[in-house]
Amino acid sequence: xxxxxxxxGFGVLGEMELFYFAELSLWGLLLCGLLLYVAVRxxxxxxxxxxxxxxxxxxxxxxxxxxxxRHILSERKSRKIALFLLINTxxxxxxxxxxxxxxxxxxxxxxxxxxxxxAALAIGLYASYISRLPANNQxxxxxxxxxxxxxxxxAVFLVLVGALIVLESFERILDPQxxxxxxxxxxxxxxxxxxxxxxxxxxxxxxxAHGGCSQSHPHSHSHSHTHHHDQHSHDHTGHHREDHGNHHxxxxxxxxxxxxxxxxxxxxxxxxxxxxxGDTMGSVGVVxxxxxxxxxxxxxADPACSIFISVLIVASVIxxxxxxxxxxxxxxxRMHEQELKEALNDVMKIRGxxxxxxxxxxxxxxxxxxxxxxxxISAETDKASTKAHVSRILNDAGIKDLTLQxxxxxxxxxxxxxxxxxxxxxxxxxxxIPIINPATEETVGDIPAATTEDVExxxxxxxxxxxxxxxxxxxxxxxxxxxxxxxxxASTVLERKSELALLEVVDTGKPLVETASDMDGVASCFNxxxxxxxxxxxxxxxxxxxxxxxxxxxxxxEPIGVIALITPWNYPxxxxxxxxxxxxxxxxxxxxxxxxxxxxTCLELAExxxxxxxxxxxLNIVTGLGSxxxxxxxxxxxxxxxxxxxxxxxxxxVMTAAAQMVKPISLELGGKSPIIVFEDxxxxxxxxxxxxxxxxTNGQICSATSRLIVxxxxxxDFLVKLxxxxxNIKISDPLEDGCRLGAIISKGQYEKxxxxxxxxxxxxxxxxxxxxxxxxxxxxxxxxxxIITDVSTSMQIWREEVFGPVLCVxxxxxxxxxxxxxxxxxxxxxxxxxxxxxxxxxxxxxxLQAGTVWINCSQPCFDQTAWxxxxxxxxxxxxxxxxxxxxxxxxxxxxxISNEPWGWxxxxxxxxxxxxSQKQN
Ligand SMILES: NC(=O)c1ccc[n+]([C@@H]2O[C@H](COP(=O)([O-])OP(=O)(O)OC[C@H]3O[C@@H](n4cnc5c(N)ncnc54)[C@H](O)[C@@H]3O)[C@@H](O)[C@H]2O)c1
Ligand SMILES: NCCCC=O
Numbered sequence: 001x002x003x004x005x006x007x008x009g010f011g012v013l014g015e016m017e018l019f020y021f022a023e024l025s026l027w028g029l030l031l032c033g034l035l036l037y038v039a040v041r042x043x044x045x046x047x048x049x050x051x052x053x054x055x056x057x058x059x060x061x062x063x064x065x066x067x068x069x070r071h072i073l074s075e076r077k078s079r080k081i082a083l084f085l086l087i088n089t090x091x092x093x094x095x096x097x098x099x100x101x102x103x104x105x106x107x108x109x110x111x112x113x114x115x116x117x118x119a120a121l122a123i124g125l126y127a128s129y130i131s132r133l134p135a136n137n138q139x140x141x142x143x144x145x146x147x148x149x150x151x152x153x154x155a156v157f158l159v160l161v162g163a164l165i166v167l168e169s170f171e172r173i174l175d176p177q178x179x180x181x182x183x184x185x186x187x188x189x190x191x192x193x194x195x196x197x198x199x200x201x202x203x204x205x206x207x208x209a210h211g212g213c214s215q216s217h218p219h220s221h222s223h224s225h226t227h228h229h230d231q232h233s234h235d236h237t238g239h240h241r242e243d244h245g246n247h248h249x250x251x252x253x254x255x256x257x258x259x260x261x262x263x264x265x266x267x268x269x270x271x272x273x274x275x276x277x278g279d280t281m282g283s284v285g286v287v288x289x290x291x292x293x294x295x296x297x298x299x300x301a302d303p304a305c306s307i308f309i310s311v312l313i314v315a316s317v318i319x320x321x322x323x324x325x326x327x328x329x330x331x332x333x334r335m336h337e338q339e340l341k342e343a344l345n346d347v348m349k350i351r352g353x354x355x356x357x358x359x360x361x362x363x364x365x366x367x368x369x370x371x372x373x374x375x376x377i378s379a380e381t382d383k384a385s386t387k388a389h390v391s392r393i394l395n396d397a398g399i400k401d402l403t404l405q406x407x408x409x410x411x412x413x414x415x416x417x418x419x420x421x422x423x424x425x426x427x428x429x430x431x432x433i434p435i436i437n438p439a440t441e442e443t444v445g446d447i448p449a450a451t452t453e454d455v456e457x458x459x460x461x462x463x464x465x466x467x468x469x470x471x472x473x474x475x476x477x478x479x480x481x482x483x484x485x486x487x488x489x490a491s492t493v494l495e496r497k498s499e500l501a502l503l504e505v506v507d508t509g510k511p512l513v514e515t516a517s518d519m520d521g522v523a524s525c526f527n528x529x530x531x532x533x534x535x536x537x538x539x540x541x542x543x544x545x546x547x548x549x550x551x552x553x554x555x556x557x558e559p560i561g562v563i564a565l566i567t568p569w570n571y572p573x574x575x576x577x578x579x580x581x582x583x584x585x586x587x588x589x590x591x592x593x594x595x596x597x598x599x600x601t602c603l604e605l606a607e608x609x610x611x612x613x614x615x616x617x618x619l620n621i622v623t624g625l626g627s628x629x630x631x632x633x634x635x636x637x638x639x640x641x642x643x644x645x646x647x648x649x650x651x652x653x654v655m656t657a658a659a660q661m662v663k664p665i666s667l668e669l670g671g672k673s674p675i676i677v678f679e680d681x682x683x684x685x686x687x688x689x690x691x692x693x694x695x696x697t698n699g700q701i702c703s704a705t706s707r708l709i710v711x712x713x714x715x716x717d718f719l720v721k722l723x724x725x726x727x728n729i730k731i732s733d734p735l736e737d738g739c740r741l742g743a744i745i746s747k748g749q750y751e752k753x754x755x756x757x758x759x760x761x762x763x764x765x766x767x768x769x770x771x772x773x774x775x776x777x778x779x780x781x782x783x784x785x786x787i788i789t790d791v792s793t794s795m796q797i798w799r800e801e802v803f804g805p806v807l808c809v810x811x812x813x814x815x816x817x818x819x820x821x822x823x824x825x826x827x828x829x830x831x832x833x834x835x836x837x838x839x840x841x842x843x844x845x846x847x848l849q850a851g852t853v854w855i856n857c858s859q860p861c862f863d864q865t866a867w868x869x870x871x872x873x874x875x876x877x878x879x880x881x882x883x884x885x886x887x888x889x890x891x892x893x894x895x896x897i898s899n900e901p902w903g904w905x906x907x908x909x910x911x912x913x914x915x916x917s918q919k920q921n
Contacts, residue, residue, distance in 0.1 A: 169303035352381025378733035413445035419606030422616025438509030465617025509743030550898035559587030561640030666876030671829030693858025699805030753804030828870030
């Protein structure tokens with residue numbers, strides 16, 4: 001029994017030892033080999049779909065072994081590495097055998113370190129073969145990852161081994177073991193020699209690699225990608241068509257990168273050279289420990305040396321583990337982060353690129369960085385040159401292979417009907433108006449065209465909604481009740497912001513960045529008037545202090561009634577919001593008639609109203625021609641007020657029609673606003689505000705500060721600055737990222753602006769900058785930012801609103817002259833002053849005849865401030881409290897609260913009094 005137990009205990013111990021040490025040697029090697037084999041079989045394409053891929057037929061096992069060997073032997077460097085691998089492996093076996101025989105943990109540890117080296121060298125050699133195999137549909141970038149994967153496995157294994165050695169070492173420190181030193185010194189010195197040979201070898205190769213390997217390794221991926229490119233293209237195309245209805249094209253760009261592949265080899269060698277340094281230090285440790293054991297009898301030197309070697313092992317594998325993990329987890333390589341950021345900025349600046357999506361870059365191997373990128377491009381963009389340009393930029397940033405997918409921006413315009421009484425209604429005469437994308441001149445959809453019949457139905461719906469249930473459904477509800485709808489509209493607009501912004505770009509030609517910010521403006525306007533609607537409840541019945549005690553007076557603010565809202569095309573949804581939000585906040589019901597040139601987002605607002613369940617008829621949206629639908633609204637007897645924004649010419653017609661019925665109107669009309677630049681300001685700031693004030697929204701802003709009045713002392717320098725700033729304006733398809741000047745709304749407007757420019761020229765003015773269609777844009781209604789000098793005050797260009805990107809310039813010498821020039825206009829919408837002298841700014845603010853004065857800026861506009869013009873720029877104010885008031889009718893209520901008779905007239909006598917007085921007479 002005792003004997004059996006002893007044997008069993010011995011067996012267990014033996015097995016544990018076997019597990020410890022054999023794993024370090026045979027099991028380890030076997031495991032490594034198995035993993036490699038599995039990895040290779042898994043990664044090698046010749047076993048997969050070879051027929052359909054038109055590739056080589058499956059190979060026999062011996063061929064698949066012989067091929068890499070032949071490849072390795074075919075190159076001088078690989079041959080040298082293979083030779084060193086053989087020597088290393090041979091000596092590793094010697095060290096393991098000697099280590100086990102002498103019971104020297106130090107020697108076994110050193111052998112383990114060598115094992116790691118051998119595995120790394122073998123993996124490196126095999127990787128040099130496998131990375132040349134063509135990529136396939138499964139391995140888009142080739143099989144360089146094999147090296148990383150097997151390196152990672154090797155490193156994990158080594159960390160385990162290191163940990164086991166340390167455990168064993170501690171055991172031996174506590175319980176020192178006999179070590180036979182007979183051949184130990186010779187073997188350990190031999191190990192040192194082998195490592196020194198390795199060091200010399202890698203040192204030489206390192207120099208060689210840096211010196212001149214340029215012809216040796218054309219990068220292997222170049223040939224491979226032709227094949228799997230198609231596969232990619234197919235996959236991505238299908239996927240994205242489903243998503244957006246856009247057209248996609250995908251390529252994988254590979255790069256012949258001689259210089260890089262050269263340094264890759266350098267890296268590889270550096271890595272091995274580093275390991276060999278570690279190995280050499282380990283061997284020195286073993287020699288020292290052997291000497292200490294042999295001559296001093298210090299047995300503890302053996303485990304101490306083993307710990308030292310384990311530390312070396314772990315230290316040398318940590319960088320490998322970290323790098324490989326980064327690669328396997330597909331992280332953006334840290335060393336490329338900054339370069340990639342800059343490269344992306346450069347990509348965005350390329351003409352034709354509208355947006356970037358799914359940019360993903362990761363280390364494919366320790367040295368190869370690969371990436372994928374989806375680009376949205378405008379329809380006109382040349383795909384081939386864009387691909388080449390983008391891949392060049394990203395290649396310079398370190399990406400060797402790039403899967404690039406191009407998608408042409410194609411936005412589907414929803415087909416809508418008129419929105420009347422809470423539902424979509426086809427126009428009675430079924431007419432429609434085409435929508436033309438100003439940037440491409442293509443017809444992209446159509447809108448319904450309301451005629452008299454439809455307007456009548458809409459007016460009737462709005463009237464009924466106003467008075468339904470005695471007004472209790474809308475008109476006389478609390479402001480808080482109506483505010484809920486306004487807030488719901490605001491949040492839905494924000495939810496659909498990007499889609500609405502895109503639609504408005506296609507509809508108007510305005511740069512995407514502007515329409516996106518307009519959508520924010522729309523939402524904030526609805527939210528702002530929701531607040532005012534809530535506040536309105538508290539303002540009702542506000543008592544008015546009056547000097548007579550016997551009376552009490554207060555004011556009721558009541559909705560005016562049914563309002564016709566007529567709006568222009570330059571800010572389609574924003575201008576509509578400036579009217580709809582306060583009108584509904586006030587309790588009015590309304591009919592919106594947007595411009596026939598840009599109604600798409602207004603019809604989407606109708607859909608939003610449906611979604612938020614606004615009571616039927618409260619807001620009706622009828623699209624159609626101004627001369628038809630607009631004119632009828634302006635003259636309709638059942639409309640209580642007209643809120644109009646548009647040209648002064650149309651404003652006059654609206655006012656004339658309204659006058660027949662003494663109908664209230666508010667008019668937001670055209671302008672020819674000045675910007676006065678004094679000599680004391682910062683020229684760059686002044687230049688930026690000047691071009692922003694005139695060229696924003698493609699120059700189509702009612703308040704565009706399109707008359708520059710600049711102090712004569714800085715005029716020449718300032719004009720140079722203006723030209724410099726103007727040159728920097730990106731004129732492009734408005735969907736492109738970075739676009740700051742898109743297309744003019746329509747062919748008609750384009751021709752009108754061009755006529756203004758040629759008339760100015762004919763009248764003797766100088767076209768200092770621009771004045772034509774940009775050369776790079778063959779289609780679309782594009783006009784360069786234009787600066788016109790040598791202008792006289794009698795010229796058309798000085799007097800009339802152009803409504804395009806055209807700035808005319810005059811100089812002044814005194815403040816009074818500047819004011820005179822600024823006020824020399826029939827309009828009075830906006831004015832801007834640029835000066836550091838704030839007292840002067842204040843003087844000018846008072847002197848300028850305009851509804852808005854901007855100081856040291858031009859165009860900013862806030863919901864809370866008043867908006868409107870003097871002179872022929874209009875009547876009334878929008879925005880702020882004034883905007884709400886313009887939809888409210890003031891009803892003052894006066895209550896006689898005394899019980900005393902009024903006593904103005906002598907009261908008539910009663911019959912008794914009458915009798916009495918007759919008797920007296
Ligand atoms: N002051 C402001 O706040 C402001 C804001 C934006 C635009 N605008 C002005 O708008 C003008 C550009 O817009 P536009 O070209 O659309 O103006 P527009 O006068 O041609 O059209 C404006 C609106 O009026 C309609 N309309 C046309 N004829 C009509 C008629 N006889 N009766 C009733 N409605 C009619 C149009 O269909 C459109 O909806 C510019 O002059 C600009 O300054 C002013
Ligand atoms: N910022 C909005 C100006 C409206 C006039 O066109």
